[in-house]
Amino acid sequence: MSLFGLHRRLRAAIVGHLALFEMSSSIPNRRYANALRRLGFDNPRATRFFDEHVTADAVHENVAAIDLAGGLVRQDPALVAEVLFGARALVEIDARWAAHVLAAWDEDRSSLAAAATIREAMA
Numbered sequence: 001m002s003l004f005g006l007h008r009r010l011r012a013a014i015v016g017h018l019a020l021f022e023m024s025s026s027i028p029n030r031r032y033a034n035a036l037r038r039l040g041f042d043n044p045r046a047t048r049f050f051d052e053h054v055t056a057d058a059v060h061e062n063v064a065a066i067d068l069a070g071g072l073v074r075q076d077p078a079l080v081a082e083v084l085f086g087a088r089a090l091v092e093i094d095a096r097w098a099a100h101v102l103a104a105w106d107e108d109r110s111s112l113a114a115a116a117t118i119r120e121a122m123a
């Protein structure tokens, strides 16, 4: 996302990245809020952000898909491949992140780089 945002030539890619993020974030936000409640943080101060984004991102989904990505591609149809590239990049990065976290859990270790670095320094 940062790479796309830092280079104007990649503007269509960041549009695709953001559009897909907004189109797919309502359900994860619901899960984050429910997970907090399940872990004993049933307090609006902990869950409000995620609960609010369940509804907000349902609206953002349409804005991102139709107005943002759709609007850009209607203005410049040549950018469609780059919009899709940005969306695909989000899917790939998310998949890599999830695989990393799940592997760490399977191995009963932290998925955080800082924890690994500290452990290596102490060995």
Ligand SMILES: [Fe+2]
Pocket (backbone or CB within 6 Å): 022, 053, 056, 057, 060
């Ligand atoms: Fe959103």
